[in-house]
Amino acid sequence: MPRVEIAVIGTGPAGVSAAITAKLRGKTLLLFGSRALSDKIGKAHRIQNYPGLPDIAGQDLRAAFARHLDVMGIAITEQRVNAVYAMGDYFAVQTAEQMYEAATVILATGVVQGKPLPGEEEYLGRGVSYCATCDAPLYRGKAVAVVGASPAAEPEAAYLAEVAARVTYLPLYAGDPALPPAVQVVRHKPLGVEGGDTVDTLRTDGGDLAVDGVFLLRDAMAPAQLVPGLAADGGHVAVDAQMRTNLPGCFACGDAAGLPYQYVKAAGQGNVAALSAVEYLAAQKRARV
Numbered sequence: 001m002p003r004v005e006i007a008v009i010g011t012g013p014a015g016v017s018a019a020i021t022a023k024l025r026g027k028t029l030l031l032f033g034s035r036a037l038s039d040k041i042g043k044a045h046r047i048q049n050y051p052g053l054p055d056i057a058g059q060d061l062r063a064a065f066a067r068h069l070d071v072m073g074i075a076i077t078e079q080r081v082n083a084v085y086a087m088g089d090y091f092a093v094q095t096a097e098q099m100y101e102a103a104t105v106i107l108a109t110g111v112v113q114g115k116p117l118p119g120e121e122e123y124l125g126r127g128v129s130y131c132a133t134c135d136a137p138l139y140r141g142k143a144v145a146v147v148g149a150s151p152a153a154e155p156e157a158a159y160l161a162e163v164a165a166r167v168t169y170l171p172l173y174a175g176d177p178a179l180p181p182a183v184q185v186v187r188h189k190p191l192g193v194e195g196g197d198t199v200d201t202l203r204t205d206g207g208d209l210a211v212d213g214v215f216l217l218r219d220a221m222a223p224a225q226l227v228p229g230l231a232a233d234g235g236h237v238a239v240d241a242q243m244r245t246n247l248p249g250c251f252a253c254g255d256a257a258g259l260p261y262q263y264v265k266a267a268g269q270g271n272v273a274a275l276s277a278v279e280y281l282a283a284q285k286r287a288r289v
Contacts, residue, residue: 003101004028006277007093009081009226010108012038013263014254016065017270018106018277023072025278030100031069032077032093037062040110041263050264061263080152082131084227086247089284096133096156103284104277105227107237107245107252108270111261112222119193120216121225127199127213130221132156135213136163142212145170145202147190148177153217157183160215168209190214223256233258243273249284251276 011033044058
């Protein structure tokens with residue numbers, strides 16, 4: 001796939017706004033996220049501070065966003081982004097399906113509720129992974145645990161079963177997972193990751209599991225986990241007034257960029273982030289002349 005000029009990650013108000021502005025400015029783009037857009041908006045009973053749309057139901061606002069994307073001809077790439085790597089003059093956007101390239105990236109991922117597991121950050125890359133499709137070959141013939149936040153994690157767990165000697169699946173949701181018989185499903189709550197140089201144990205409320213690797217498959221990741229080298233400000237991405245991060249060409253907006261968590265603020269920041277990305281692209285073009 002050719003390199004696009006702007007990749008937008010997230011389909012809440014910030015991501016939708018950023019994608020619309022990028023499209024209006026004639027940029028090639030990829031919009032990653034759910035076609036259902038934002039669950040947070042869909043569950044809102046009434047929204048009363050969005051200009052021009054007084055007392056609108058959340059579901060109606062979400063439908064309006066979807067119509068706007070359709071009118072603009074903006075498609076949504078419904079793939080979970082596992083990592084974004086700054087490669088110098090472009091960014092590599094990794095999903096379970098393939099690797100994409102973009103000259104700039106706009107993070108509109110929202111905020112991830114909950115804290116990392118104890119030991120998760122310490123052992124990232126040393127037994128902890130966020131992408132089974134990416135790292136499964138490292139665990140051929142070994143024992144792994146998969147923590148699935150939703151049924152979307154099941155295909156990756158099934159793939160691991162084709163490679164690893166033993167796969168234990170810990171679903172964090174109701175219902176019976178659709179997995180091959182080789183995958184052992186246990187209803188235990190993960191409590192932490194332990195080990196020496198690499199992971200050797202997943203602690204749970206049902207006892208310790210001896211493993212060589214732990215795959216934490218969440219529906220969303222904190223931006224600091226998503227983008228190596230990204231500077232954080234508390235639980236948010238550190239940005240300036242133009243939504244620029246510490247990584248040139250990388251921008252953040254909406255809830256990911258801090259309080260207040262308001263739809264109207266998120267949409268405005270998405271517009272600013274896209275305009276900043278456009279200006280960054282223009283500056284890079286001038287530098288090459």
